[in-house]
Amino acid sequence: MTGSTNGSEQQVVDGMSTQHGPRVGRPPHQTGPEELVQTAAMARQFYLEGRSKTEIAEEFGVSRFKVARMLETALNKGLIRLEVRLPADLDAERSDALRTRYNLRHSVVFTSTEQDTGGAETLTRRLGAVAAGLLTEIVADNDVLGLVWGPEIEALGPELTVLARCTVVQLCGVTPLRPADANVVEAVRRAASIARGPAYPIYAPLLLPDGATAQMLRRQPGIAEAVSQFHHVTKAIVTVGAWGPGLSTVYDALSDTERAKYRRRGVCAEVVGQLLDADGHPVAPELTERIIAIGFEELGRVPDVILLADGAERAAATSAALKTGLFNGIVTNTAVAEHLLR
Template sequence: MAGSDTSSSPPLLPPTEVLLAASVARRFYLDNQSKVEISKEFDISRFKVARLLEAAVAQGIVEINITVPAKIDTELSAAMRRRFGLKHAIVVKVTADDPEGPEPVTEWLAPTAAQLIAKMVEPGDVLGLASGRAVSSVAEGFIKLPPCNVVQLTGVHPLKSIGADSVEAVRRAAALSGGKAYPIYAPLVLPNKLTADILRCQPGIAEPLDQFGRVTKAVMAIGAWESTLSTVYDSLTPDEREQYRRLGIVAEMGALLFDRDGMVVPSELDDRVIAVGCEQLSRIPQVIGVAGGIQKAEAIGAVLRSGLLTSVVTDSAAALHILGDSPSGEPSGEADSRPRPRRDTTDVVQEPSIWLAERAWLG
């Protein structure tokens, strides 16, 4: 109609309607209810439902993110699964035109990892989240989670904002699932064993540590033994970093140190970190590693060879580097033929919905 202003923004909602707008938005965006159904439930007109949805977006009650779906490399995914006896392997295609480096690659991996993990989690599970940028990015990608408690598996980096992000990741996942959050408000690396022992006895820290044995699914970041590529590496002194490098350390996951062959290397660091231990991690039924980038390829390969991971989400460049001369996934060479601890993967068929979902993503 001539003279009408169709571009005007919705008016600012009064405080009394903010809660109503949030409830309406939840029904529409999360519960997939129609505007007709919502209008009947709240006894308001369809016009008002539409205006409340507009206002919810305009005032930041609802945030809508548009993301480009990741392209999955089906052949590399299958090859990684075969090579390492994994339950799930998702390899995201990253082309030469895409940004390089672990942080930009993480942004490509996180949405896909979030989808996979959300489908894997079942009601009553206890979900463990390690600290790290990759895991925090995955948690940001969660839209829905079944009812489950969420436990932080490692302390935080005291000198970086990632610490706050790690705690928030646990709280966000628990809020989505309706479960209880068990964050750890303590540094990952302490100066000595005595300090670590004292902190472990504090009620606010002892409680989440007691939950480690109940974790059924864990999400772990993987670090390379270089500056900015590992929270543990960045927490140590230059002399300590070099000491561990001389021991052959190439990778770190949850403060566990790995050599090139995938062996966990015991060290005095084990006594002064707040983190899930190697034996505890090995007893968790499903452990998902999320890491990518050519700079981390050697580290990802080392952790995969340890047998601690049951699933991995990575990128094509890292996968090609890891598979080396055997892109089909068939073991080749002396190093790959040596026996290593493996998870029992015979129960893959017991999770048909997850398997079918993965096959759908893989084309």
């Protein structure tokens, strides 16, 4: 015999026993009461009080890496629960998905379903309210805010109650089917009043019968003054029209023959009087000379251009508008967002 042991025979390798005997080594880690209360204190300081991991580590006499490990373990085990709560009418997931997909700086999607009551007018009012909230956030002192004309902007006006001191400019004429009086530019005047800044409204139609008439109107003192402000605009709110009755100012202003002609040429959207095909390419350059509105070249130099779009019937038009590359922000509803993400 070469030798014997007291008790059962065993071999030990690197401090750990083989299967022939009881296990020797460090027991599995158990989170004790002290670690639990320390983790809770660290979490409170880090997530609620805004203290850094380095500051917490110094207080508890541990390394910053241990603090990070304890917080991560606590999250994984459910000891800490983080919740992101938004108002029920905002869709955080789709908002961020649109921001990522289209490389946007601003992206806000509000919830809507086919079962929502109130129809298109209610949807437009909700769009206006959300857009007004966004303007309150992003407009800074000395900005020049540009607003197109449209029902969405009219809905935005009454919801706008706070705005930084800025200049407000109307970016296009109005529909010729309504009288060009103070009511159609009320949103521009209201915004300027709230912002305590000058207003530059445009009392003229968006689309004129011919280029000569449009050129004459552009030289009128009030209109010329507004147009001269286009290259100063720093933030713009623009709507999109679809190619159908009641969905586009230009569509409603044209004859049936012209509407059919442009439809055959692939028009599916209208942005500040410019007609676009599904790929976002301008389709009717001949209309440009008849329009009183900011041009795409000027709009492309504006640092922040926000697109407002509501209703499933404008989904394809919204997609075309985003493909122009003019927009770095959007406010829209669930139906449009789902189409864009597909």
